Amino acid sequence: MTAHSASVSVPIFEITASDVAPSLGLRELWTFRELLYFLVWRDVKVRYKQTVLGAAWAILQPVMTMAVFAIFLGRLARVPSDNMPYPLFAFAGLVPWTYFATALANGSMSIVGSQQLISKIYFPRLLVPIASAVTPLVDFALAMATLVPLLWWYGVTPGAALVFLPAFVVLAMATAFAASLWLATLTVSYRDVRYLVPFVIQFWMFATPVAYPASLVPERWRVVYGLNPLTGVVEGFRWSIAGGPPPGSMAGVSAIVVAAMLVTGLIYFRRFEGTFADVI
Amino acid sequence: MSSDTVIHIEHLAKRYQLGTSVEPYRTLRDTLAGWVRSPFATRSASPDAMSIWALDDVSFDVRRGEVLGIIGGNGAGKSTLLKILSRITTPTRGRARIVGRIGSLLEVGTGFHPELTGRENIFLNGAILGMSRREIVRKFDEIVAFAEVERFIDTAVKYYSSGMYVRLAFAVAAHLEPEILIVDEVLSVGDARFQQKCLGKIDDVARGGRTVLFVTHNMAAVHRLATSVVWLERGRVMSIGAPRPTIAAYLGGERTARFVAPARKDGPHVLEAEIRDAAGSAASRVLNTEPIGIWIRYVLPRRTPGVVVGIGVLSADGVPLFTSNTNDVEAAMPEAAGEYEASVTIPADVLLAGDYHVALCLWDHADLFDWHEPALSFVVEHGPSILYARSGDRKGFVHVPCAWNAPSMAPA
Numbered sequence: 001m002t003a004h005s006a007s008v009s010v011p012i013f014e015i016t017a018s019d020v021a022p023s024l025g026l027r028e029l030w031t032f033r034e035l036l037y038f039l040v041w042r043d044v045k046v047r048y049k050q051t052v053l054g055a056a057w058a059i060l061q062p063v064m065t066m067a068v069f070a071i072f073l074g075r076l077a078r079v080p081s082d083n084m085p086y087p088l089f090a091f092a093g094l095v096p097w098t099y100f101a102t103a104l105a106n107g108s109m110s111i112v113g114s115q116q117l118i119s120k121i122y123f124p125r126l127l128v129p130i131a132s133a134v135t136p137l138v139d140f141a142l143a144m145a146t147l148v149p150l151l152w153w154y155g156v157t158p159g160a161a162l163v164f165l166p167a168f169v170v171l172a173m174a175t176a177f178a179a180s181l182w183l184a185t186l187t188v189s190y191r192d193v194r195y196l197v198p199f200v201i202q203f204w205m206f207a208t209p210v211a212y213p214a215s216l217v218p219e220r221w222r223v224v225y226g227l228n229p230l231t232g233v234v235e236g237f238r239w240s241i242a243g244g245p246p247p248g249s250m251a252g253v254s255a256i257v258v259a260a261m262l263v264t265g266l267i268y269f270r271r272f273e274g275t276f277a278d279v280i
Numbered sequence: 281m282s283s284d285t286v287i288h289i290e291h292l293a294k295r296y297q298l299g300t301s302v303e304p305y306r307t308l309r310d311t312l313a314g315w316v317r318s319p320f321a322t323r324s325a326s327p328d329a330m331s332i333w334a335l336d337d338v339s340f341d342v343r344r345g346e347v348l349g350i351i352g353g354n355g356a357g358k359s360t361l362l363k364i365l366s367r368i369t370t371p372t373r374g375r376a377r378i379v380g381r382i383g384s385l386l387e388v389g390t391g392f393h394p395e396l397t398g399r400e401n402i403f404l405n406g407a408i409l410g411m412s413r414r415e416i417v418r419k420f421d422e423i424v425a426f427a428e429v430e431r432f433i434d435t436a437v438k439y440y441s442s443g444m445y446v447r448l449a450f451a452v453a454a455h456l457e458p459e460i461l462i463v464d465e466v467l468s469v470g471d472a473r474f475q476q477k478c479l480g481k482i483d484d485v486a487r488g489g490r491t492v493l494f495v496t497h498n499m500a501a502v503h504r505l506a507t508s509v510v511w512l513e514r515g516r517v518m519s520i521g522a523p524r525p526t527i528a529a530y531l532g533g534e535r536t537a538r539f540v541a542p543a544r545k546d547g548p549h550v551l552e553a554e555i556r557d558a559a560g561s562a563a564s565r566v567l568n569t570e571p572i573g574i575w576i577r578y579v580l581p582r583r584t585p586g587v588v589v590g591i592g593v594l595s596a597d598g599v600p601l602f603t604s605n606t607n608d609v610e611a612a613m614p615e616a617a618g619e620y621e622a623s624v625t626i627p628a629d630v631l632l633a634g635d636y637h638v639a640l641c642l643w644d645h646a647d648l649f650d651w652h653e654p655a656l657s658f659v660v661e662h663g664p665s666i667l668y669a670r671s672g673d674r675k676g677f678v679h680v681p682c683a684w685n686a687p688s689m690a691p692a
Contacts, residue, residue: 010379010380010381010459011380011381012377012378012379013367013377013378013382014375014376014377015364015365015367015370015371015375015376015377015378016370016371016375017370017371017372017373017374017375034407034412034413035407035408037407038403038404038407038408041404042393042396042400042404045395045396045400046393046395046396049395049396116390116391117390117391117408118368119368120368120386120387120390121366121368121384121386121390121391121408121409122366122367122368122382122384123408123410186308190307190308190311191307192307192308192309193308196308274369274370275369275370277363277368277369278296278369
């Protein structure tokens with residue numbers, strides 16, 4: 001399916017039986033950018049209308065987790081924290097992790113969850129997982145705001161590394177989006193994948209230095225450890241905000257892995273999106 | 281392909297795999313287990329084993345400004361065709377070329393969110409249907425006025441009555457301004473007055489020079505709106521052309537004295553119906569000198585006050601001749617949940633000889649619960665009637681017993 005303009009006003013659409021989408025359809029995504037805005041706007045609006053605690057929930061969730069980690073892992077198990085106060089260490093890891101976990105959980109269910117839309121109206125299907133990666137940024141911003149008093153309390157002032165923070169946020173979004181492309185497409189054809197997702201997320205958290213530092217992993221295994229893109233994200237995030245060891249080569253490996261996941265994910269998604277309406 | 285062709289369809293075909301439970305691998309677990317058991321087996325399911333051609337080699341052109349009605353029985357491929365043209369799904373074979381922006385309305389209220397207010401849903405739904413934000417802002421007041429929901433515009437739509445909900449949803453869609461408008465069976469919603477309003481709106485769209493494709497079972501709507509008609513059956517084009525002969529061919533195709541509704545769970549609905557002759561047995565041929573009975577069995581799944589059962593009699597080419605409803609007389613209608621039988625008699629010597637169809641309808645003051653058009657078909661034949669004593673042919677459809685005065689000498 002392609003769209004090209006014969007003149008400025010009258011687009012011509014060719015509908016054919018081709019299986020493989022020839023391009024990413026970026027131009028079309030751009031023409032539908034307002035729909036992306038409305039999808040995100042809807043999800044944010046509905047989320048804050050439905051929950052009693054509303055915005056407080058976005059803050060409470062990582063704060064409570066931090067408290068549990070601080071008591072059991074920081075205080076009792078004495079998990080090291082790269083010379084940072086453990087609660088700050090844990091929270092600085094939980095903020096990007098919570099974003100990622102939410103984005104991935106929503107993203108993998110996004111296509112199946114939009115069944116009604118997809119079977120009744122045409123729009124670039126990529127908008128659905130994109131919206132799932134964008135929406136949790138609102139919660140993420142609230143959690144970030146909570147980080148400020150915490151830094152002040154522990155007397156930590158972010159250094160020059162702070163300029164790298166946006167890069168790690170983008171990396172987190174890219175990881176969540178890329179993994180969502182795979183899981184969302186798989187969930188359409190294989191209905192049991194949805195039961196797999198919570199397990200994947202839990203497993204992924206243990207494989208990510210959220211509650212413990214990456215420095216616990218022996219030096220020679222660091223690069224392998226970096227194959228989990230979230231390692232680079234969480235370590236880098238912590239480094240840019242609260243100091244600690246720079247993520248170094250791990251971040252580079254993470255970025256390469258994310259790029260590979262993204263490209264294959266996009267191909268896989270575009271390959272099957274034409275049949276979403278039939279099998280959903 | 282001439283210059284004013286806006287839709288060019290060539291050998292379009294679509295195959296669906298049938299029955300989700302017999303599909304070879306539906307869970308990842310089974311797929312993986314399959315790999316383990318027989319790692320070298322071919323994974324592709326044999327395509328013909330469990331598949332159906334929903335569309336089978338369909339070709340036709342639509343010209344600019346044409347209003348094309350698409351008719352056909354259940355499973356004829358009408359909705360599949362609209363889905364392919366709307367780019368919701370891809371064809372298995374063939375191609376289509378579309379010149380112009382398409383707006384499709386396959387369902388009323390797609391993407392409406394119950395938690396959001398009417399105002400918010402107008403923006404959301406408008407964006408989903410392809411309107412720009414600026415376009416929605418510009419038409420906002422018009423949409424609200426059309427839907428007649430001014431007082432509730434800032435109320436969450438989950439508190440709307442079904443009538444209000446449908447009106448708002450249609451109002452948004454009705455204000456789309458694409459070059460080509462594609463509409464599936466959405467006119468069968470809302471009350472009769474609102475339906476008229478919707479038909480009027482589609483009329484306006486067509487008169488504005490835009491192209492409209494619509495699917496409906498409502499032959500009166502086809503008559504009123506369509507400039508040409510495609511009749512699909514089992515995925516193939518049976519005939520295409522002017523509305524009157526195409527509709528007549530479609531309706532004449534099957535003559536059924538007995539109607540059994542497709543299974544359905546929710547809402548009051550018709551279960552079965554029958555044309556009965558004077559002796560009370562099912563008949564697709566009746567005499568014009570005898571009363572014609574129509575028997576309807578329907579169900580109320582829960583207590584429903586104010587239900588009205590109605591019939592409509594249509595001519596062979598689908599023009600509505602008259603309707604008759606239980607609330608035309610002071611009939612006490614049962615309200616409790618349960619199955620009921622209703623019957624109505626068309627008096628003798630009313631319908632003239634010819635082919636007729638019967639539409640069935642179930643509704644209350646707010647909602648149309650169920651509607652089948654046409655449900656039944658029958659032939660009226662000449663009986664031993666004074667109406668046909670002198671001529672075997674009378675114009676028109678019905679005999680109205682008018683009073684004649686014996687002619688007298690005109691005053692000079």
